[in-house]
Structure formats: C-alpha cells, structure tokens
Amino acid sequence: xxxxxxxxxxxxxxxxxxxxxxxxxxxxxxxxxxxxxxxxxxxxxxxxxxxxxxxxxxxxxxxxxxxxxxxxxxxxxxxxxxxxxxxxxxxxxxxxxxxxxxxxxxxxxxxxxxxxxxxxxxxxxxxxxxxxxxxxxxxxxxxxxxxxxxxxxxxxxxxxxxxxxxxxxxxxxxxxxxxxxxxxxxxxxxxxxxxxxxxxxxxxxxxxxxxxxxxxxxxxxxxxxxxxxxxxxxxxxxxxxxxxxxxxxxxxxxxxxxxxxxxxxxxxxxxxxxxxxxxxxxxxxxxxxxxxxxxxxxxxxxxxxxxxxxxxxxxxxxxxxxxxxxxxxxxxxxxxxxxxxxxxxxxxxxxxxxxxxxxxxxxxxxxxxxxxxxxxxxxxxxxxxxxxxxxxxxxxxxxxxxxxxxxxxx
Amino acid sequence: xxxxxxxxxxxxxxxxxxxxxxxxxxxxxxxxxxxxxxxxxxxxxxxxxxxxxxxxxxxxxxxxxxxxxxxxxxxxxxxxxxxxxxxxxxxxxxxxxxxxxxxxxxxxxxxxxxxxxxxxxxxxxxxxxxxxxxxxxxxxxxxxxxxxxxxxxxxxxxxxxxxxxxxxxxxxxxxxxxxxxxxxxxxxxxxxxxxxxxxxxxxxxxxxxxxxxxxxxxxxxxx
Numbered sequence: 001x002x003x004x005x006x007x008x009x010x011x012x013x014x015x016x017x018x019x020x021x022x023x024x025x026x027x028x029x030x031x032x033x034x035x036x037x038x039x040x041x042x043x044x045x046x047x048x049x050x051x052x053x054x055x056x057x058x059x060x061x062x063x064x065x066x067x068x069x070x071x072x073x074x075x076x077x078x079x080x081x082x083x084x085x086x087x088x089x090x091x092x093x094x095x096x097x098x099x100x101x102x103x104x105x106x107x108x109x110x111x112x113x114x115x116x117x118x119x120x121x122x123x124x125x126x127x128x129x130x131x132x133x134x135x136x137x138x139x140x141x142x143x144x145x146x147x148x149x150x151x152x153x154x155x156x157x158x159x160x161x162x163x164x165x166x167x168x169x170x171x172x173x174x175x176x177x178x179x180x181x182x183x184x185x186x187x188x189x190x191x192x193x194x195x196x197x198x199x200x201x202x203x204x205x206x207x208x209x210x211x212x213x214x215x216x217x218x219x220x221x222x223x224x225x226x227x228x229x230x231x232x233x234x235x236x237x238x239x240x241x242x243x244x245x246x247x248x249x250x251x252x253x254x255x256x257x258x259x260x261x262x263x264x265x266x267x268x269x270x271x272x273x274x275x276x277x278x279x280x281x282x283x284x285x286x287x288x289x290x291x292x293x294x295x296x297x298x299x300x301x302x303x304x305x306x307x308x309x310x311x312x313x314x315x316x317x318x319x320x321x322x323x324x325x326x327x328x329x330x331x332x333x334x335x336x337x338x339x340x341x342x343x344x345x346x347x348x349x350x351x352x353x354x355x356x357x358x359x360x361x362x363x364x365x366x367x368x369x370x371x372x373x374x375x376x377x378x379x380x381x382x383x384x385x386x387x388x389x390x391x392x393x394x395x396x397x398x399x400x401x402x403x404x405x406x407x408x409x410x
Numbered sequence: 411x412x413x414x415x416x417x418x419x420x421x422x423x424x425x426x427x428x429x430x431x432x433x434x435x436x437x438x439x440x441x442x443x444x445x446x447x448x449x450x451x452x453x454x455x456x457x458x459x460x461x462x463x464x465x466x467x468x469x470x471x472x473x474x475x476x477x478x479x480x481x482x483x484x485x486x487x488x489x490x491x492x493x494x495x496x497x498x499x500x501x502x503x504x505x506x507x508x509x510x511x512x513x514x515x516x517x518x519x520x521x522x523x524x525x526x527x528x529x530x531x532x533x534x535x536x537x538x539x540x541x542x543x544x545x546x547x548x549x550x551x552x553x554x555x556x557x558x559x560x561x562x563x564x565x566x567x568x569x570x571x572x573x574x575x576x577x578x579x580x581x582x583x584x585x586x587x588x589x590x591x592x593x594x595x596x597x598x599x600x601x602x603x604x605x606x607x608x609x610x611x612x613x614x615x616x617x618x619x620x621x622x623x624x625x626x627x628x629x630x631x632x633x
Contacts, residue, residue, distance in 0.1 A: 015476065015485060015488075015489070016485075016492040016493065017488050018485065018487050018488040018491070018519075019488075019491075019519065019520065019521030021519075025524075029518070032506075032511075036504065036505070036507075317502055318502070318504070320502075321498075321502040322519075323463065323490075324461070324490060325490070325496075325515070325519055325563075326487050326488060326489075326494075326518075326520065327491075327518075327519050328483065328487040328488075328519075329483060329484070331519060403464070404464075405458045405463050408502075
C-alpha cells in the first residue's frame with residue numbers, strides 16, 4: 001500500500017455540477033431501501049393490494065355476471081317480438097283483433113308464433129278448501145302448444161299441453177305459480193282446482209327469462225278455455241319469432257298486420273332489448289362496491305404515507321449521510337418517492353393477482369364465465385403507481401427538507 | 411494555496427446559542443489538523459461548516475479557493491460529492507448491504523458508472539486493508555473494521571479534503587490507534603485532513619492542533 005493514496009482531483013477551477021441519477025440507479029437505491037425493511041414493506045404493499053384487489057374483484061365479478069347474462073340472452077335469441085294491445089286513439093284500452101294471430105302467422109318473415117289468451121276472473125287453488133281470496137295472484141292463460149318452443153324455455157317436469165289437453169282439463173304451471181301452489185312435480189294424480197273444475201297438472205315450466213311475467217301464470221288449452229270459461233277470442237299477447245335478419249322490418253310491419261284498422265292500438269316489444277339493458281345495468285350497479293374498494297384503497301394510501309413518514313424519521317441518519325456523500329435535496333426526494341411508488345406498484349400487482357384469484361373462485365362457484373376486464377391489467381398497477389407517488393410526496397418533501405447536520409446528529 | 415479558509419465565521423442557532431463566534435482559520439492543502447476542545451466548544455459546527463453541510467450565519471467560507479456565499483444548495487451538494495469525504499463517529503453504514511456496496515455508494519452522487527464505482531470500491535477497501543471483507547455485511551465486522559469501511563467510503567472518490575468527526579469515539583484504543591494511523595497514511599499523499607478528537611494522544615499525532623472553547627479558537631499549535 002503505497003503510491004497515490006488520496007490523490008487530489010486536479011485543481012478547483014471547474015465547479016462540479018450535481019448529477020441526475022438515471023432511473024435504474026434510483027430503482028436500485030429504492031430496492032435497497034425496500035429490502036432492508038421487508039416486513040414493513042410487505043405490510044404497506046398489502047394495504048394497497050387489498051384495496052386494488054377489492055376494486056379488481058368488483059369489476060371482474062360484475063363483468064362475469066354481465067357476460068353470463070349476455071350469453072344467456074344470446075342463447076335465447078334476440079329475434080323474439082311480443083305483441084300486446086295498446087291504447088286506442090281516444091285513450092281507451094284496446095284489444096287485439098281475433099284475426100291478429102292468424103294474420104301475423106301468415107307474414108313471410110315470421111318463423112313461429114304463439115298467442116296467449118288471458119282467462120279473466122278465474123283463479124286456481126291447490127284444494128277446494130283454500131279460501132277464495134287466497135288466489136296467490138296466479139293468472140290463468142290459454143296458450144297454444146308451441147309456447148315453450150317460441151319462448152325458448154323448457155319444462156322442469158312433465159310435458160306441455162298436447163293433444164289430450166285440447167279435450168280434457170289439463171294444466172301446465174309457470175315456475176313461480178308452481179312454487180306458490182307448492183307443486184314441484186307434474187303427475188297424473190296432481191290436481192289443482194281451477195275455476196270450478198279439477199285440472200290435472202301435466203307439466204311445470206322452467207323460468208321464462210324472456211318474459212318473467214309468464215312465470216306466475218298457469219296454462220290451459222284454447223278449446224278447454226273456450227268451452228269451460230267462454231273465452232273471448234282476442235289474444236292478450238302474441239309471441240313472434242322473426243327471421244333473425246329481418247327482425248326490425250317485422251317489428252315495423254307487425255302492428256298494421258295485426259290490426260289494419262288502427263295500427264297504433266298495437267304495442268310491439270322486444271324482450272331481449274330489456275334484458276340487454278338489464279345486463280348493462282348489472283355492469284353499472286357496481287358503483288357502490290367500487291366506492292367501498294376506493295375506501296379500502298384510501299386506507300392503504302394513508303398506510304403507505306404513514307409508513308413513509310415514519311421511515312423518514314427513522315432514517316434521518318441515512319438521509320444525513322447521503323447528503324454528506326453529495327446527494328442533493330432532489331436526489332433524496334426522488335429516492336423516497338421511488339421507494340413509495342415501488343411499494344405501491346408491488347401492491348398493485350399483488351392486488352391484481354388477489355382480485356383475479358377471487359373472481360376465478362367466484363366464477364367457479366357460480367358457474368359463470370371468468371372475465372377479467374382488459375383495462376384492469378393495466379389500471380391496477382398504474383393505480384398502485386399513482387397512489388404510491390401521491391402517498392410518497394409529502395414524506396419525500398420532508399426527507400428532502402431535513403437539514404443534513406440535524407440528520408447526522410440523530 | 412489554501413484548502414479551507416474561514417474568515418470571521420459565526421454560527422448562531424435559534425434561541426440565541428452562539429456555536430461559533432467570528433472564527434478565522436486557514437488550512438493549507440495537504441495539511442493535517444486536529445480540532446480539540448471540550449463538548450459544546452463548537453468543534454462539530456466548525457467541521458460541518460467546512461464540509462458545507464451547514465451555512466454560517468455570517469462570515470466568509472472558501473473551500474478549494476471558492477467563495478461559498480450564495481452558492482445554491484445543489485452546487486454545494488455537488489461540491490461534497492466530488493471534493494469532500496466525511497467520516498463520522500457512528501459509522502452510518504447500511505446494515506443490510508455488503509461492505510463493497512456501502513463503499514461504492516460513496517461514489518453514487520458523482521455520476522460514476524456502476525462498474526467504475528465497483529472498481530473504485532474494491533481499490534478503496536484494499537487501501538484500508540479489508541480486501542478479505544468485501545462481501546461481508548457490517549454486522550459481521552468488528553467496530554474497527556466497520557470504521558475502516560466507512561473510511562473507504564469516504565476516500566473512494568479520492569476527495570482532496572477529508573473531514574472526520576471523532577472517528578475513534580466508538581472504538582477501543584487499539585482499534586482507534588489503527589484507524590488514526592490509517593487516516594494519516596491515506597492523507598500523506600497530499601489530501602487535507604481535518605479531524606475532531608477528544609483524545610490527547612490522537613491529537614498529539616497531528617502536526618497542527620486547533621484548541622477550541624466557547625465558539626472561539628483559543629490556541630493554534632503547530633508541531
């Protein structure tokens with residue numbers, strides 16, 4: 001050990017300038033800081049992870065539910081139209097002409113259709129002993145054989161009205177009506193008291209997603225209804241399956257076809273529209289939950305800020321030393337800011353994993369498709385980074401303002 | 411040429427404490443100076459003003475020929491980064507970081523590239539006699555070794571001025587003696603060395619001694 005030990009660096013003519021630390025040097029210093037306090041770093045990142053995880057889970061669970069509903073709608077088809085009586089020009093309740101069902105059936109773009117006739121003032125009971133007032137709000141409809149096919153629904157038990165039902169008192173229950181009547185299975189000996197006649201229950205329908213109103217009704221055949229209850233020949237609702245490529249045209253032509261005299265007294269609806277609106281609403285209903293996630297995130301942010309403030313106090317010695325080694329205030333601020341952003345970024349990535357994992361489990365349990373919104377992949381770490389920067393701002397400024405001598409005396 | 415020049419430098423703290431009272435001193439390049447005096451006599455304040463860590467309340471400070479009045483903080487930082495090396499009583503090492511990285515960190519703010527810093531750190535550790543301890547964490551080192559790591563960190567950028575505040579304060583006399591000997595040897599090459607000590611024996615090893623009391627230099631002894 002000889003020769004030049006501490007060689008003075010030339011003259012002093014050129015005043016040295018403060019250097020800018022490249023990003024990877026800053027990251028290196030920040031990583032060192034994080035690694036030196038692992039438990040503390042893990043806890044503060046966890047705060048952010050839980051907040052971001054909650055947000056990601058809320059977003060993806062609702063996206064999964066929405067995707068599920070949209071898939072169901074697609075399976076049911078969007079080409080179903082409903083035709084119901086509207087109001088006349090003078091504001092009175094109109095009726096569909098008795099010829100409307102046949103006229104619609106003759107339209108070239110109509111694939112299939114079925115008319116439903118409401119049977120008024122007739123109730124259905126489990127037994128004769130049930131008081132008349134306890135009708136359970138169950139409506140009685142007469143319907144054609146093709147109702148389940150047109151509505152894309154099926155039976156949970158038994159079969160729909162068939163040839164026998166055209167002559168004998170047979171009834172099929174809507175899902176809700178069946179549950180009110182406490183009947184789960186159709187069968188020869190399962191009877192309900194409808195009007196003043198015993199009807200045997202030959203089928204129980206599954207819920208009709210496209211028109212949930214039908215769930216609380218029971219169905220009998222048209223000939224039986226006409227014979228037993230003197231049914232008027234005006235349909236209360238006609239379900240129409242149109243050619244998929246011509247749904248809009250059919251929708252426009254249906255009203256004049258059903259009632260050539262006054263087309264304005266016919267209402268045409270498309271149930272899938274309402275369902276799609278519901279699906280969209282399902283995606284937006286999450287704002288409350290998002291708010292809860294935001295609160296969790298705020299708590300995490302305050303946690304990081306708190307830990308960084310503590311860290312600055314605890315690391316006064318290190319700050320003083322770095323200032324002595326030539327760090328500028330800006331270097332110190334950048335170091336603490338990077339450290340806090342790094343912690344929150346780790347938290348953001350952890351939260352993404354947490355939220356995605358939670359959604360995956362939820363989707364498996366609920367048998368829904370697993371959907372992780374693409375923007376979450378970017379937004380979660382970005383939100384973490386932004387939060388870390390915001391939370392780190394005040395502690396970083398405090399660290400930078402620390403007088404080096406005060407720091408070294410600590 | 412003078413390395414450090416204080417002219418009528420005073421430092422008052424809020425509350426009326428006068429730590430330094432119109433002190434003037436000139437230290438030439440390559441000089442080795444010990445500052446001695448009782449606690450509260452202003453030794454550390456004088457050293458931190460020489461080290462640009464603190465500005466005087468009044469008076470003129472010239473370091474390496476440059477008047478520091480009105481020089482912005484970032485430039486003072488750059489001056490420390492390139493021209494000044496510090497050694498402290500409590501070593502201020504990063505406990506979870508190897509000796510090598512601690513020493514290389516002494517050059518971080520000079521703008522030197524990583525490889526260059528590493529090379530310089532290896533050389534500095536060799537100069538303080540710790541080549542065999544390069545990868546050790548500070549917790550695995552003895553007190554004397556830890557201070558030698560801190561000294562290596564101070565000299566890694568080869569500063570023309572080395573400032574030490576009681577570097578032997580936390581060491582036993584054998585380890586302390588070795589550290590002082592090391593500092594003398596490192597400075598022998600032309601660097602200015604200013605060192606605060608309580609230890610009369612340490613002070614006696616310096617060719618020049620400034621005695622301080624109540625914010626004044628009461629004696630300026632030269633061997």
